[in-house]
Amino acid sequence: MALLEFQHVSKIYDNVTRALEDVTFTVEEGEFVSIIGPSGAGKSTLLRCINRLVDASSGKIIFDGQDVTSCSKKELREIRTKTAMIFQHYNLVDRLSVVENVLHGRLGQKSTLSGVAGHYTEKEKEEAFRIIQEMGLIDQAYKRCDELSGGQKQRVGIARAIMQHPKLILCDEPIASLDPKSSKVIMDHLKEINENKKITCLVNLHQVDVAMKYSGRIIGVTAGRIVYDGPTEGLTKEMIHEIYQSNENDLITDVAG
Amino acid sequence: MEQTMDIFKRRKMTYTAVFLVFIAVFAGASYVADFRVVDGILSFPAAISWIASNLIPDQAALERLPNILDKLLETALVSVAVTVVAAIFAFFFSLLGSNITKIHFAVKRIVRIIAAFFRNVPDVVWAMLLMFSFGQNILTGFFALFFTTFGLLTRAFIETVDEVSSDCVEALEATGANLIQMVFQGIIPSSLPGIITWVLYMIETNIRSSTLIGVLTATGIGYLFDLYYKRLDFASASLVVLSIVVLVLVIETISNKLREVIL
Numbered sequence A: 001m002a003l004l005e006f007q008h009v010s011k012i013y014d015n016v017t018r019a020l021e022d023v024t025f026t027v028e029e030g031e032f033v034s035i036i037g038p039s040g041a042g043k044s045t046l047l048r049c050i051n052r053l054v055d056a057s058s059g060k061i062i063f064d065g066q067d068v069t070s071c072s073k074k075e076l077r078e079i080r081t082k083t084a085m086i087f088q089h090y091n092l093v094d095r096l097s098v099v100e101n102v103l104h105g106r107l108g109q110k111s112t113l114s115g116v117a118g119h120y121t122e123k124e125k126e127e128a129f130r131i132i133q134e135m136g137l138i139d140q141a142y143k144r145c146d147e148l149s150g151g152q153k154q155r156v157g158i159a160r161a162i163m164q165h166p167k168l169i170l171c172d173e174p175i176a177s178l179d180p181k182s183s184k185v186i187m188d189h190l191k192e193i194n195e196n197k198k199i200t201c202l203v204n205l206h207q208v209d210v211a212m213k214y215s216g217r218i219i220g221v222t223a224g225r226i227v228y229d230g231p232t233e234g235l236t237k238e239m240i241h242e243i244y245q246s247n248e249n250d251l252i253t254d255v256a257g
Numbered sequence B: 001m002e003q004t005m006d007i008f009k010r011r012k013m014t015y016t017a018v019f020l021v022f023i024a025v026f027a028g029a030s031y032v033a034d035f036r037v038v039d040g041i042l043s044f045p046a047a048i049s050w051i052a053s054n055l056i057p058d059q060a061a062l063e064r065l066p067n068i069l070d071k072l073l074e075t076a077l078v079s080v081a082v083t084v085v086a087a088i089f090a091f092f093f094s095l096l097g098s099n100i101t102k103i104h105f106a107v108k109r110i111v112r113i114i115a116a117f118f119r120n121v122p123d124v125v126w127a128m129l130l131m132f133s134f135g136q137n138i139l140t141g142f143f144a145l146f147f148t149t150f151g152l153l154t155r156a157f158i159e160t161v162d163e164v165s166s167d168c169v170e171a172l173e174a175t176g177a178n179l180i181q182m183v184f185q186g187i188i189p190s191s192l193p194g195i196i197t198w199v200l201y202m203i204e205t206n207i208r209s210s211t212l213i214g215v216l217t218a219t220g221i222g223y224l225f226d227l228y229y230k231r232l233d234f235a236s237a238s239l240v241v242l243s244i245v246v247l248v249l250v251i252e253t254i255s256n257k258l259r260e261v262i263l
């Protein structure tokens, strides 16, 4: 059974903006899928419908055998623990330390009281430090997050996501605010998680070349519709121009074709 | 090019117009209120010499200092207590009114209206109203300050919370955390600096206000001021005022230090 299934999902904001229209696709466990498309195409909306940061207007989303669109509040929190999210602007609690932010990944699985008090078990703390080590942040573990660089912050974001033990990681433009070198570090980490921890990755990207390098499958979205869904090798130059509604030499990315 | 010149020219004209309107309003208002600018300025020397001869604390006034300090401490403590209690109530109330907690848009509206009501009735008016129920009592002053502080801080906290924590709250929501966990792990840590700044500011404000309210309710330092003033003991009254100024300065220094340490 597929890990994630979209069935005719549409999203209309404020009764006017059609952000998604009749989106249908499935993602199997262990896949690394990139979603590309022009600004405003609905990529973020698509990702956010999965953990219901945005509510789909119609259609069904099945994640891990559960209907996301019609579940109870309690079930939704449970689904959210299994779908971690990584943000373009990192969305860390800047005034807390790295390790506290990483431990936030456990919040959904803790009782209200221990979450409020910030009480974590020794095992959880050990794991947090191990993940921080893997992310190459051990020297920063006790630093406040507002003292970190963008690339380091995003690694904290990834660490927080891993801490959740998710089945699926949703990445909304994880490298859009980073320089090329930090971008590579982040993408390599995601790839590594995908291969070694067998966590499925769904990544929104603006960089077509990065998407082609890292993912096995690409979904192209234009104006709320899926216009391409297939293996990376099948993505032709013409297809890319169709996704971005562009002509020859309109794109900054040099597409080898 | 022509267009940019146009923008500069228009801005200059706007400034000139605003300035002229300002002068006109001032002149008009002075005329209506029968306020003579020249006379006002000319009366300064006389006022200053009166202050010099009457308001300098003398020996008799200094003997009252222990009494004054005692009341001053009482006033300061009440102001701090009021502000802290109001801040706690205001924080949880402001969560209902913020965009982040997304409880219900009607709740949000009602919270904002209630907060506006409490802070737009001046504390002195609250004190006069409450005097009917509590009489001339320290409770009257306490509640009068509490209401305005509560209203003002609720409004301030709503903005602080909305501005500061929407991103991290979204991330915590995505981990499956519940609302209470988001409040304590996301909202409080991120908005703490803003909250503390507001609370310290309100403590300063409330010390000043409580003097005036004390005159009405016959409590605290305001009572002493009123007493000396009515006895025409201006030297002692001015000592009271001086001691309040010193207290506010001290509080300001402490709060600046505190801010440096915490933030």
Ligand SMILES: Nc1ncnc2c1ncn2[C@@H]1O[C@H](COP(=O)(O)OP(=O)(O)OP(=O)(O)O)[C@@H](O)[C@H]1O
Binding pocket: A013, A014, A017, A018, A019, A037, A038, A039, A040, A041, A042, A043, A044, A045, A046
């Ligand atoms: N909260 C919202 N309220 C109203 N309209 C929205 C909201 N969020 C997104 N939209 C609209 O929905 C459409 C899709 O937006 P979305 O953010 O999903 O695009 P995107 O592909 O992620 O764009 P980008 O690449 O710039 O991030 C846009 O037209 C946008 O204006």
Ligand SMILES: [Mg+2]
Binding pocket: A043, A044, A045, A172, A173
């Ligand atoms: Mg987006």
